[in-house]
Amino acid sequence: MKKNDRYIVILAGGIGIKFWPSSRRQRPKQFLDLLGTGRTLLQMTYDRFENHFENYQFIIVTSKRYLSLVKEQLPNIPEDQILVEPMRRNTAASIALASYKIQKLNPNAKVLVSPSDQLIFNDNLFFDAVDQAMVGASTLGNLITIGIRPNRPDTNYGYIQFFPEEGQSVKKVKTFSEKPNLDLATTFIESGDFVWNTGTFVWKNESIIKAFEKYLPEMAEVFEEGTVYFCTEKENDFLIKAYSFIRNISIDHGIFEKSNEVFVVLGEFGWSDLGSWQNLYDVSEKDEENNTVKGTAMLYETSNCFINMPPNKLVVVQGLKDYLVSDSGDVLLICKLGANSKYKEYVTDAKKIGENYI
Incomplete structure (x- = not known):
């Protein structure tokens, strides 16, 4: 895999309801400087990856409402690399949009998907985990997620149970559970073979497209029809029509909980998804x-x-x-x-x- 075949997709369309009233519909949390660093969460995410990807390798997925904010906060990103969703349809649609657009740009692409609102405490260890995930994603079909060992039962995170193979840095996922109740989260912690899902994913682009075709075929069909419109002046009109047909479903429910080709890399870099005031307080x-x-x-x-x-x-x-x-x-x-x-x-x-x- 050539280095110029890599792409970074940053998901920046959320509304950040658990940071209300600072996070508002017109300017949600990813566009705020919540940490007092002088940089917003979106800008901090871009800063993290800036030295690891060329500028043309960045794809930002956001809502129509936030296009001007993305352009204002990331002035180095060309507008044709900002994918604008006409309405919110959850992470499966956001990732599908980016995947089919990248397929048009580079059929050989390997993709890293990142949220725009997570806090990473040790960038070097984070990119060690990313490198391991890139190796694991070299096998066609493999979908790699990066996990963090939990230090408390938290009902706001997705959990990944893995097969604890000794000596394997990329571990096969056994079960994938999105936001369990407190009793179940406590059981997960006690078992020792569960990690938090950071929402950071790595795969060959063709691998995730095959997964959409298998597990969300209706969504795959809609975006496949749009291939001829991507990178043309008709792209926006196509998306307005397409989003009226596709389901509102997360990538977790839509694909990961169904697939037997999901693997996890256990990261040790310190992490928070900054999903709420409680997370920021912590x-x-x-x-x-x-x-x-x-x-x-x-x-x-x-x-x-x-x-x-x-x-x-x-x-x-x-x-x-x-x-x-x-x-x-x-x-x-x-x-x-x-x-x-x-x-x-x-x-x-x-x-x-x-x-x-x-």
Whole structure:
């Protein structure tokens, strides 16, 4: 496999509901500087891969609503390398779109797929795992995912059970479970042969297309018909029509849970998908009372809290434990820090008050 046959696909179309009210429909979390680095999550993802891929090898998949944000934040990426989904249809459609477009560009491509919102603590160890995955993906049909050993039962992540072959860096996947309940996640942790799915994938492009043809044939048929339109002025019109036909399904449910050709590389690079305020709190600096404060705050009898305030506003907090206080200007959210399951309800109810609040 030649180095110029490699492509990097960055998925940047999510809405980041569990970071509301900072993450809004018009500017979701991947376009925010949540870590205070001066770079957004999308830009940090691009920075991670910039020295490992040529500029023409980048493909960004996003929603029509966010095209201008992608262009603004990644000015080095030509617009024809930004694939615009006319409506949200989950990760299977996003990956299918990128795969069939790449097939038109380079039939020999090997592809790395990355989310736009994950935090990697050790880039060198991350790319060691990527290199192992690239080797594993050399066998036609193999679909490689990169896993992280869990340190707690977390219901927000997908889990991968693997066959623990000694001495094999690329391990065969036994089962693939997306976001289990707490009891099941605890069982997974105790078993010792489960890892978190990071959502980072590697494969020969023809391998994932064969998987779409086998497990999501209706979706494959729609995108196959679009081959003649890719890289032409009719591409956008085709996608508007195509997305009205295809299913809303994740790549996990659509392919990985069905395929017997999925393998996993166990990474040791430190990872968070930054899927919620709780995830951001977990990786943030804390004071002696385990509080994380972004902004200016006076705290009394308060512990294990995440305080997120805009500039030029002082907040005084007394008597809270395990709470999130997040002020985005027009919305102030005060809730239990781990209340991830409530965000959909918050946003749904806020929408009834006014579209501007979501």
